[in-house]
Amino acid sequence: MTIATGPQLQFVSGAHGRGPSSLSSTEPITVWVRAADPLSQAGAVTQLRPRPEVRLLSSQESNPEVLLLVTDSADDDIQVQLRRARRTSETRTVLLVTAIDGQQLLSAAECGIGGIIRRADATPEHLVEVITSVARGQAHLPGDLLAQFLSEFTRMQQEVLAPRGLCATRLSPREREVLRRLAEGQDTAQIAESMSFSVRTIKNTLQKVMIRYQLPNRTAAVAFALREGLI
Numbered sequence: 001m002t003i004a005t006g007p008q009l010q011f012v013s014g015a016h017g018r019g020p021s022s023l024s025s026t027e028p029i030t031v032w033v034r035a036a037d038p039l040s041q042a043g044a045v046t047q048l049r050p051r052p053e054v055r056l057l058s059s060q061e062s063n064p065e066v067l068l069l070v071t072d073s074a075d076d077d078i079q080v081q082l083r084r085a086r087r088t089s090e091t092r093t094v095l096l097v098t099a100i101d102g103q104q105l106l107s108a109a110e111c112g113i114g115g116i117i118r119r120a121d122a123t124p125e126h127l128v129e130v131i132t133s134v135a136r137g138q139a140h141l142p143g144d145l146l147a148q149f150l151s152e153f154t155r156m157q158q159e160v161l162a163p164r165g166l167c168a169t170r171l172s173p174r175e176r177e178v179l180r181r182l183a184e185g186q187d188t189a190q191i192a193e194s195m196s197f198s199v200r201t202i203k204n205t206l207q208k209v210m211i212r213y214q215l216p217n218r219t220a221a222v223a224f225a226l227r228e229g230l231i
């Protein structure tokens with residue numbers, strides 16, 4: 001688990017789509033920019049075109065590694081585009097958005113979004129950093145949006161699903177709590193102490209999750225749980 005020094009939380013997963021081994025460190029990442037209006041399109045292209053780390057494509061038919069979707073809001077139309085992209089290709093999607101609420105965040109996660117960037121944070125350097133992370137099998141979400149996502153998911157579970165006897169997760173309460181604390185940056189010893197379990201119990205809990213979902217390590221387990229909405 002990598003915790004950035006700034007406000008963003010990043011987590012790694014090589015379990016979905018293109019993995020790290022499919023990318024060369026010397027080749028630029030192919031990117032297709034799609035925006036809701038010509039001005040936004042031109043702005044994103046202008047920021048990325050001079051960067052040697054990426055190579056811009058003119059259409060999705062060229063099978064880009066990353067789709068940069070620029071929009072004001074993650075509305076229903078954007079969610080349709082995200083679902084279509086997930087169904088029809090292995091292209092990973094980064095959403096460059098002005099604002100996004102809790103329900104839209106849940107929907108974007110359900111649609112398999114690879115990363116989210118606010119327009120206010122979209123410097124050329126940050127754009128390339130997130131595009132590179134997502135292309136290499138990582139996911140990116142600003143830290144406050146991660147907290148919002150977890151809060152919204154908890155609300156949905158408590159207010160919508162639980163009263164109907166339903167559960168949105170396939171994890172036990174202990175597994176969810178261990179993964180949640182791991183996502184927040186706690187190590188095994190800290191989790192054991194805070195949950196009043198032995199270190200061995202925490203390790204066994206993580207091992208069961210990794211075996212169940214065929215995940216190579218703890219980082220991948222956290223990434224998988226976040227991507228699939230299990231925590």
